[in-house]
Amino acid sequence: xxxxxxxxxAAVSMAVSGAAQAVEISVTLTNLTGGxxxxxxxxxxxxxxxxxxxxxxxxSTGLATIAEGGDTSVLGAALDATPDNNRHxxxxxxxxxxxxxxxxxxxxxxHPYLSMAAMLLPTNDAFVGLDSWVIPTEPGTYTIxxxxxxxxxxxxxxxxxxxxxxxxxxxxVDPGGNAGTGGTGVTATEANNTVHIHRGNIxxxxxxxxxxxxxxxxxxxxxxxxxxxVTIN
Amino acid sequence: MKNQYxxxxxLLGSMLLVACGGSSSDDNAESSTSYEITVVNLxxxxxxxxxxxxxxxxxFSxxxxxxxxSTGLEEMAEGGDNSTLxxxxxxxxxxxxxxxxxxIPPGGSETxxxxxGADTQNRITVASMFVNTNDAFVGLGSVDVSxxxSGDSITHxxxxxxxxxxxxxxxxxxIPGPADGGEGYNPARDDVDRVFRxxxxxxxxxxxxxxxxxESHRFDAPGARITxxxx
Numbered sequence: 294x295x296x297x298x299x300x301x302x303a304a305v306s307m308a309v310s311g312a313a314q315a316v317e318i319s320v321t322l323t324n325l326t327g328g329x330x331x332x333x334x335x336x337x338x339x340x341x342x343x344x345x346x347x348x349x350x351x352x353s354t355g356l357a358t359i360a361e362g363g364d365t366s367v368l369g370a371a372l373d374a375t376p377d378n379n380r381h382x383x384x385x386x387x388x389x390x391x392x393x394x395x396x397x398x399x400x401x402x403x404h405p406y407l408s409m410a411a412m413l414l415p416t417n418d419a420f421v422g423l424d425s426w427v428i429p430t431e432p433g434t435y436t437i438x439x440x441x442x443x444x445x446x447x448x449x450x451x452x453x454x455x456x457x458x459x460x461x462x463x464x465x466v467d468p469g470g471n472a473g474t475g476g477t478g479v480t481a482t483e484a485n486n487t488v489h490i491h492r493g494n495i496x497x498x499x500x501x502x503x504x505x506x507x508x509x510x511x512x513x514x515x516x517x518x519x520x521x522x523v524t525i526n
Numbered sequence: 527m528k529n530q531y532x533x534x535x536x537l538l539g540s541m542l543l544v545a546c547g548g549s550s551s552d553d554n555a556e557s558s559t560s561y562e563i564t565v566v567n568l569x570x571x572x573x574x575x576x577x578x579x580x581x582x583x584x585x586f587s588x589x590x591x592x593x594x595x596s597t598g599l600e601e602m603a604e605g606g607d608n609s610t611l612x613x614x615x616x617x618x619x620x621x622x623x624x625x626x627x628x629x630i631p632p633g634g635s636e637t638x639x640x641x642x643g644a645d646t647q648n649r650i651t652v653a654s655m656f657v658n659t660n661d662a663f664v665g666l667g668s669v670d671v672s673x674x675x676s677g678d679s680i681t682h683x684x685x686x687x688x689x690x691x692x693x694x695x696x697x698x699x700x701i702p703g704p705a706d707g708g709e710g711y712n713p714a715r716d717d718v719d720r721v722f723r724x725x726x727x728x729x730x731x732x733x734x735x736x737x738x739x740x741e742s743h744r745f746d747a748p749g750a751r752i753t754x755x756x757x
Contacts, residue, residue: 327718390720390722509734510694
């Protein structure tokens, strides 16, 4: 049974750290892209009762709020309703392209799974995500490559218009200042309304027109877009 | 042709360095280990520049995502010339460098050996430019070969990095490979100046009207398959 395994895992952790219940991990996120910014990262340690996102399943309102505007508070509040099955924390400000975050210390409260989400800017509703990774009990440093997902909640029109609120079309901002204006919109529809692997920005080479406001030579990416390094003490 | 000249210069540079790598490893003959390196080019139309291989101690890394590229890495990633990366770039480092004999065409492969200079040199780094780009390179950093016995091998597919030292303009005159025959290394750094994962080339066929590249030059990861076999 999973529960018995968890007890065993907890025993190992306590033997190593000498701390009952408290299991502190260190987490570092590397932005592997050359032109995309990450919004503040919501880290969640949780039981199997929590699923931050699931490919092929519609995003929760909280996840959509992260993916469309980088706001972690709605999902945070939803998680607060069931405090016994998770512990969550939002870390950092914007993480610039090709940079490594600070080392975050994160108290898991002995929950067995780790999930994370942060929006990619400039996009309509792309996020970098970690879905229910089993936190190892063996001390060591673990590296996980993360992909970019599309929340499936907003059409990828690629128009930078400040639209970051839930349900508002458009892209809030390009923090790097490489976005254009005057785009007519790449699309007005979203074919897949579940969480799925993002197809990437298409962009264009016209800073004052064309279909897209994002640049095809700056704002594209290939997976993986991030590397998460987790150290278990 | 201009591009052939560029590649010929690159090739000559690498061959000179081959001799250097060989002689330095002779100094510690009793503690040397040979590793056979096989690189397969997995791309559609991106020839690989002569492959750079470095055997080094665990405290060295040839690049890190988020950190600025060394001059040697920039020279290789922009112009295909690995001579500094495996030469002056590792002076004073517990490492030896070796080069493949020449460019590897798409679908091609090359096998060559590197002989370490000390038992501590049990990490292998492999890198090579995608020559039809501004500054893309395929690479495997710091593969731990300390657990290999004679005859054992490790195979990895390798991701594609952007040296971050030259903007990905794809413009005529900026790409040294046969797609353009343009400039290779230029010491100016007009990109983010940090290594990152490459986003792929755009090409004129996919909306970058000033690009000299076409659809055939596009790529996705992984860019190469690399096998390391302890001799």
